[in-house]
Amino acid sequence: xxxxxxxRVELIERxxxxxxxxxxxxxxxxxxxxxxxxxxxxxxxHFPRGKExxxxxAIDAVTxxxxxxxxxxxxxxxxxxxxxxxxxxxxxxxxxxxRLACLPSLFALAEERTLFGEAIANFFARxxxxxxxxxxxxxxxRDIALRRAYDGVERIQGTLILCRALADVRCFAAxxxxxxxxxxxxxxxxxxWTTRGNRPVLPQQPARALRQ
Amino acid sequence: xxxxxxxRVELIERxxxxxxxxxxxxxxxxxxxxxxxxxxxxxxxHFPRGKExxxxxAIDAVTxxxxxxxxxxxxxxxxxxxxxxxxxxxxxxxxxxxRLACLPSLFALAEERTLFGEAIANFFARxxxxxxxxxxxxxxxRDIALRRAYDGVERIQGTLILCRALADVRCFAAxxxxxxxxxxxxxxxxxxWTTRGNRPVLPQQPARALRQ
DNA sequence: GTCTATAAAGCGATAGAC
DNA sequence: GTCTATCGCTTTATAGAC
Numbered sequence: 011x012x013x014x015x016x017x018r019v020e021l022i023e024r025x026x027x028x029x030x031x032x033x034x035x036x037x038x039x040x041x042x043x044x045x046x047x048x049x050x051x052x053x054x055x056h057f058p059r060g061k062e063x064x065x066x067x068a069i070d071a072v073t074x075x076x077x078x079x080x081x082x083x084x085x086x087x088x089x090x091x092x093x094x095x096x097x098x099x100x101x102x103x104x105x106x107x108x109r110l111a112c113l114p115s116l117f118a119l120a121e122e123r124t125l126f127g128e129a130i131a132n133f134f135a136r137x138x139x140x141x142x143x144x145x146x147x148x149x150x151x152r153d154i155a156l157r158r159a160y161d162g163v164e165r166i167q168g169t170l171i172l173c174r175a176l177a178d179v180r181c182f183a184a185x186x187x188x189x190x191x192x193x194x195x196x197x198x199x200x201x202x203w204t205t206r207g208n209r210p211v212l213p214q215q216p217a218r219a220l221r222q
Numbered sequence: 223x224x225x226x227x228x229x230r231v232e233l234i235e236r237x238x239x240x241x242x243x244x245x246x247x248x249x250x251x252x253x254x255x256x257x258x259x260x261x262x263x264x265x266x267x268h269f270p271r272g273k274e275x276x277x278x279x280a281i282d283a284v285t286x287x288x289x290x291x292x293x294x295x296x297x298x299x300x301x302x303x304x305x306x307x308x309x310x311x312x313x314x315x316x317x318x319x320x321r322l323a324c325l326p327s328l329f330a331l332a333e334e335r336t337l338f339g340e341a342i343a344n345f346f347a348r349x350x351x352x353x354x355x356x357x358x359x360x361x362x363x364r365d366i367a368l369r370r371a372y373d374g375v376e377r378i379q380g381t382l383i384l385c386r387a388l389a390d391v392r393c394f395a396a397x398x399x400x401x402x403x404x405x406x407x408x409x410x411x412x413x414x415w416t417t418r419g420n421r422p423v424l425p426q427q428p429a430r431a432l433r434q
Numbered sequence: 435g436t437c438t439a440t441a442a443a444g445c446g447a448t449a450g451a452c
Numbered sequence: 453g454t455c456t457a458t459c460g461c462t463t464t465a466t467a468g469a470c
Contacts, residue, residue: 033332035247052436111331118387119323120245134387164380171379175330175346264454
């Protein structure tokens with residue numbers, strides 16, 4: 011019995027990269043096989059329901075990664091401005107300064123949304139929720155914070171499109187430079203937060219992103 | 223000799239709808255044949271270079287439509303606020319309140335960007351250029367107007383993603399409500415423009431969108 | 435858990451009749 | 453300008469050996 015060539019985590023990582031690059035329809039089994047170094051039959055061993063299951067696993071993995079690296083730190087004890095800056099720098103890595111797309115966005119735009127709609131919606135609802143909490147902590151009223159959280163995620167996703175559309179990574183650099191001030195405008199209770207270790211009283215319940 | 227079933231304009235319109243819905247890879251020849259009511263061989267009669275040529279024609283058609291219905295009115299003699307509101311209402315129709323994607327954005331995110339990169343970049347550069355001119359006309363300094371034009375297009379594209387991702391058309395409604403004020407903040411020389419027929423002196427050269 | 439081999443369907447594209 | 457029929461290839465997916 012041959013031993014596994016890749017851990018499941020590494021395997022799903024390669025899957026995500028392939029889907030992010032080629033999209034759902036464009037990520038063929040042969041491309042996936044090449045990207046993972048596994049034969050097609052081996053891939054079906056790990057994912058009996060085929061490509062659809064692989065894509066679902068990729069979305070789940072991206073969501074978990076965001077949970078650990080983005081959403082969590084949006085609710086940290088650091089000053090709100092610092093949390094937002096950290097988010098943007100994490101995103102810059104994740105998207106290679108705008109060269110690589112966001113998997114849930116990519117899937118949201120075409121027909122595969124019907125397959126993964128719930129996972130995609132959860133991803134963005136969670137993101138908006140976390141950012142909204144950061145902005146509430148900065149002293150903004152809850153309704154304003156929520157509205158700006160939508161704005162922020164929209165700007166980020168729109169910027170990723172422009173980066174690729176114009177083939178110009180300066181779009182992402184401008185986002186990193188401008189977004190913190192835009193999100194925190196008129197909220198500068200942020201001086202309260204510049205003292206390290208000064209843990210804030212967090213709101214009891216996270217504001218839930220608007221859903222229909 | 224059978225007569226044409228669809229005018230070329232109608233044919234390309236059907237092509238655009240199919241590509242917008244399924245993406246480049248997802249829009250198979252059979253789907254295109256069904257959507258247009260033509261056989262595959264007939265499609266190759268109109269587009270000898272096949273699917274790639276069809277997609278290029280679709281992008282060109284979308285760009286022309288935007289030129290006539292969006293970009294042109296961004297440079298009209300109406301007050302800047304009115305031009306922006308008109309743009310947003312035209313976009314609401316074009317995107318069915320956020321249910322339908324933007325074709326150049328869709329193509330920008332996946333691998334087909336390598337095929338259509340120049341057309342995609344032109345589309346967005348033209349849009350940013352037109353919006354920047356509107357904002358310059360509103361009295362904003364040229365560098366601020368250009369930055370905000372990027373912001374605006376980013377917000378629009380990001381909103382389209384969120385509409386589909388959250389399956390919630392209220393995202394687009396919020397955009398229509400908020401974007402004009404955000405783009406025109408601090409620019410209210412706009413009172414100068416509320417008088418109809420008061421044609422402004424337009425800048426000599428349109429500001430060119432940043433390109434690399 | 436991986437592989438080779440292969441099935442069955444769908445793909446983009448073409449030939450040639452009308 | 454449209455059609456039917458088909459080509460050659462790729463696709464997703466499976467069978468079965470090791």
